[in-house]
Amino acid sequence: MPAGSAGVAIRCSGLHKRFVSRSSTVDAVNGLDLEVRSGECFGLLGPNGAGKTTTIEILEGLLAPTSGEVEVLGSRWESHPDQLRQRIGISLQETRFAEKLSVRETLELFRSFYRRGLSPEEAMAQVSLQEKSGAWVGKLSGGQRQRLAVACALIGDPELLFLDEPTTGLDPQSRRSLWDILRELRARGRTILVTTHYMDEAERLCDRVAIVDAGKVIALGSPAELVARLGGEHVVEFALDATAKGIGEAEYRALPGVSGVRIHPDGVALTVTEPHITVPALLERLQRERLALARLATRHVSLEDVFVELTGRNLRDEAASAA
Amino acid sequence: MSGTGPFRALLVSRLREFYREPEALFWVYGFPVLLAIGLGIAFRERPPEQVRIDVLGAPVGDDAALRTLQADPRFQARACAGGECAQRLRLGRTDLVVVPGAQGFEFRFDPTRPESVLARARTEDALQRAAGRADPVKVEEQPVTQPGSRYIDFLIPGLLGMNLMGGGLWGIGFVLVDMRVRKLLKRLVATPMRRSDFLLAMMGSRILFMLPEVALLLAAGALLFHVRVQGSLLAVLAVSLLGAVSFAGLGLFVACRAQKIETVSGLMNVVMLPMWLLSGIFFSSERFPAALQPAIQALPLTLLNEALRAVILEGASLSSQAIRLGGLALWGAVSFVLALRWFRWS
Numbered sequence: 245m246p247a248g249s250a251g252v253a254i255r256c257s258g259l260h261k262r263f264v265s266r267s268s269t270v271d272a273v274n275g276l277d278l279e280v281r282s283g284e285c286f287g288l289l290g291p292n293g294a295g296k297t298t299t300i301e302i303l304e305g306l307l308a309p310t311s312g313e314v315e316v317l318g319s320r321w322e323s324h325p326d327q328l329r330q331r332i333g334i335s336l337q338e339t340r341f342a343e344k345l346s347v348r349e350t351l352e353l354f355r356s357f358y359r360r361g362l363s364p365e366e367a368m369a370q371v372s373l374q375e376k377s378g379a380w381v382g383k384l385s386g387g388q389r390q391r392l393a394v395a396c397a398l399i400g401d402p403e404l405l406f407l408d409e410p411t412t413g414l415d416p417q418s419r420r421s422l423w424d425i426l427r428e429l430r431a432r433g434r435t436i437l438v439t440t441h442y443m444d445e446a447e448r449l450c451d452r453v454a455i456v457d458a459g460k461v462i463a464l465g466s467p468a469e470l471v472a473r474l475g476g477e478h479v480v481e482f483a484l485d486a487t488a489k490g491i492g493e494a495e496y497r498a499l500p501g502v503s504g505v506r507i508h509p510d511g512v513a514l515t516v517t518e519p520h521i522t523v524p525a526l527l528e529r530l531q532r533e534r535l536a537l538a539r540l541a542t543r544h545v546s547l548e549d550v551f552v553e554l555t556g557r558n559l560r561d562e563a564a565s566a567a
Numbered sequence: 568m569s570g571t572g573p574f575r576a577l578l579v580s581r582l583r584e585f586y587r588e589p590e591a592l593f594w595v596y597g598f599p600v601l602l603a604i605g606l607g608i609a610f611r612e613r614p615p616e617q618v619r620i621d622v623l624g625a626p627v628g629d630d631a632a633l634r635t636l637q638a639d640p641r642f643q644a645r646a647c648a649g650g651e652c653a654q655r656l657r658l659g660r661t662d663l664v665v666v667p668g669a670q671g672f673e674f675r676f677d678p679t680r681p682e683s684v685l686a687r688a689r690t691e692d693a694l695q696r697a698a699g700r701a702d703p704v705k706v707e708e709q710p711v712t713q714p715g716s717r718y719i720d721f722l723i724p725g726l727l728g729m730n731l732m733g734g735g736l737w738g739i740g741f742v743l744v745d746m747r748v749r750k751l752l753k754r755l756v757a758t759p760m761r762r763s764d765f766l767l768a769m770m771g772s773r774i775l776f777m778l779p780e781v782a783l784l785l786a787a788g789a790l791l792f793h794v795r796v797q798g799s800l801l802a803v804l805a806v807s808l809l810g811a812v813s814f815a816g817l818g819l820f821v822a823c824r825a826q827k828i829e830t831v832s833g834l835m836n837v838v839m840l841p842m843w844l845l846s847g848i849f850f851s852s853e854r855f856p857a858a859l860q861p862a863i864q865a866l867p868l869t870l871l872n873e874a875l876r877a878v879i880l881e882g883a884s885l886s887s888q889a890i891r892l893g894g895l896a897l898w899g900a901v902s903f904v905l906a907l908r909w910f911r912w913s
Binding site for chain 2: 304306326329330334336338339340341342344345349352353354355356357358359380396400
C-alpha cells in the first residue's frame with residue numbers, strides 16, 4: 245500500500261518497549277510492526293504476557309514507546325494529543341467504574357469530555373443497556389459492566405475503537421452478546437483494534453489477525469489464511485491407552501492425507517485434508533499394531549492450532565497458568 | 568445539546584458518590600459531633616467538689632473535730648477505725664485521715680495526690696478557725712465561671728481543625744488512590760478530559776463538603792454547650808476554607824504516587840498521627856517541652872487550630888492571624904505543586 249494512503253488507521257513500525265525495574269529488565273514489545281486498515285476489525289492475538297496490552301497502550305497514547313514510530317489516524321501522539329483523544333474510543337483491560345453512579349450518570353460524565361458524540365441513550369442502545377439506565381454500576385453483572393465499558397468507549401462517536409480483552413472473564417452468553425455489538429459496529433464502518441487471548445473470538449470477529457508472541461508479530465493475515473498455512477483444514481486428535489507406546493511420527497505422517505503431526509503428552513494431533521480417508525487408515529494401522537484407542541475426535545483447524553504450530557506451545561495452557 | 572461541561576460533570580459525580588456513601592457521611596459529619604458531645608459531657612462543669620476526710624477513733628474519743636468538719640459543706644467527713652482508715656487511704660477512697668491527739672491533730676495523706684494536698688490545707692484551715700484562730704486579713708471570694716474558658720470551648724475549634732485535616736487527607740488522598748487502583752484515573756486520561764478540570768473538581772468537592780462540616784460542629788457547640796463564636800462567622804469560614812484547601816493539597820501530595828490502598832493509609836497515618844497528638848486538638852500543644860515548640864507551631868494543623876481558636880474564642884481578626892494563615896497556605900501550595908509534578912495517573 246502506498247505511503248500516506250487514506251486507508252490506514254494505525255501504522256507502527258519498529259516498536260520497542262522496555263520496562264526496567266530494580267530486579268529485572270523486560271522487553272515487553274520487541275520490534276513490532278503493524279498496519280490496521282480503516283474499517284476493518286483487527287485482532288492482536290497472543291497469550292498473556294505476549295505484549296498485547298503494552299502494544300495497545302502505546303497505540304492509545306497512554307504509554308510512550310522506548311523507540312519506534314506510531315501514527316494514528318494520520319497523526320502522531322506527540323503533536324496532536326487532544327485532537328486524537330477526541331477521535332478515538334478506548335476500553336481498557338478491566339476498568340472498575342464508580343460503583344455508586346448509575347449507568348446513565350457514568351455515560352453523562354464521559355460524554356462531557358467530548359466536543360461531539362452520542363447521547364447517553366444512544367450509547368446505551370448500542371450496547372443494549374437501556375433497561376439498566378438508572379442502575380448503579382455496583383449492581384451490574386460482569387457482562388453488563390463490560391458493555392458499559394464499551395459504551396463509554398463509544399460515547400464520543402469515535403472513528404477508531406481500541407478494546408483490550410473485552411470478553412476476558414465473561415460467561416459464554418455475555419461474550420456472544422459483546423461479539424454481536426462489535427460486529428454491528430464494524431458493519432457501520434468503524435475501525436476496531438481488539439486484543440484477545442481467545443482464538444475463537446479472533447476467528448469470529450476479526451478481518452485480520454496478528455499473532456503476537458514475546459513482543460513480536462509472528463504471523464499476520466485473515467483467520468482463513470492463517471489456518472490454510474497448516475496445509476489441512478481438519479485435525480484428528482486421539483489418545484492411546486496409557487500403557488501403549490504408539491508408533492513413530494514418520495509413520496503417522498505416512499498415513500494418507502496427513503499434512504502435520506504433533507505428539508504431545510496427552511495424545512496425538514494430525515492435521516489432515518480429508519478426515520474420511522485418514523481416519524479409517526489410522527484405525528486400521530492401530531489395529532494391526534494391536535493398540536487400543538482411549539479417545540478419538542475430529543474437528544476443524546483453529547487459530548489455536550496455528551499458534552501451537554508457530555510457537556510449539558499451547559495457548560490454552562498459558563492462558564490458564566497466567567490467570 | 569452537549570450536556571454539561573466537564574468540570575461541572577466531574578464535580579456532580581463526586582458529590583453523588585459522596586452522599587450515596589452512608590459510612591462516609593457518618594465519619595465526616597456525624598462522628599465529630601458525637602465526639603464533641605461525648606467529650607463535652609465527660610468534661611462538663613461540676614459543682615465545687617467536696618473533700619473526703621476520715622477522722623480516726625471518733626465517735627469513741629473526742630468527736631469535736633468530726634462535728635466541725637461535718638458542719639462545713641466543703642467536707643464529706645466520717646468516722647472510722649484504725650485499720651479501716653489506712654485501707655481507705657491506700658485505695659484512694661478518702662483524701663485525708665485526721666488523727667486527733669492530746670496536743671492537736673496528726674494528718675495522714677499522700678502528698679503526691681493533688682486532692683489530698685487540697686484536703687490537708689482545707690482541713691487545717693477549718694480546724695484552726697474552729698479552735699479560735701483569727702485571720703489578720705479579710706479575703707473575699709468572687710467565683711467566676713463563664714462560657715469561653717471551659718474545656719468544650721477549647722475543644723470545638725480543635726475538633727473543627729481535626730475534621731478539616733481528616734477530610735482533606737481522606738477525602739482527596741484516599742479517593743484518588745482508590746480511583747487509581749480501579750484504573751479509573753487511567754481511563755479518564757484516555758479521554759480528552761483536561762487534567763486540571765479533574766483536579767479542580769476534586770478541590771471544589773472538598774470545599775462543598777467542608778461547609779456543612781463547619782456549620783454542624785459550630786451549631787452543635789452553640790446549641791448543646793453554648794459555645795459562642797466571638798469573632799465574625801465570615802472569618803471562621805475563611806480560615807476553614809483555607810484549612811480545607813491546604814489539607815486537600817496535602818492529601819493530593821500523600822496520594823500522588825501510591826498504588827495501593829494500604830500504602831496510602833499508612834502514609835496518611837504517618838502524616839496525621841503526630842498532628843493529632845501535637846497540634847492541640849484535645850489539649851494544648853503548650854504542654855510539650857519548649858525545645859519542641861518551634862516544630863510544633865509550624866505544623867499545619869497547629870497553625871489552623873491556633874487561628875481557629877483566636878477567631879472563635881478571642882474574636883481575633885483575620886489580619887491578626889496573617890502569619891499563621893500564610894504558613895498554612897504555604898503548606899498547601901508547596902504540597903500541591905509537588906503533587907502535580909509527581910502525580911501518577913495510571
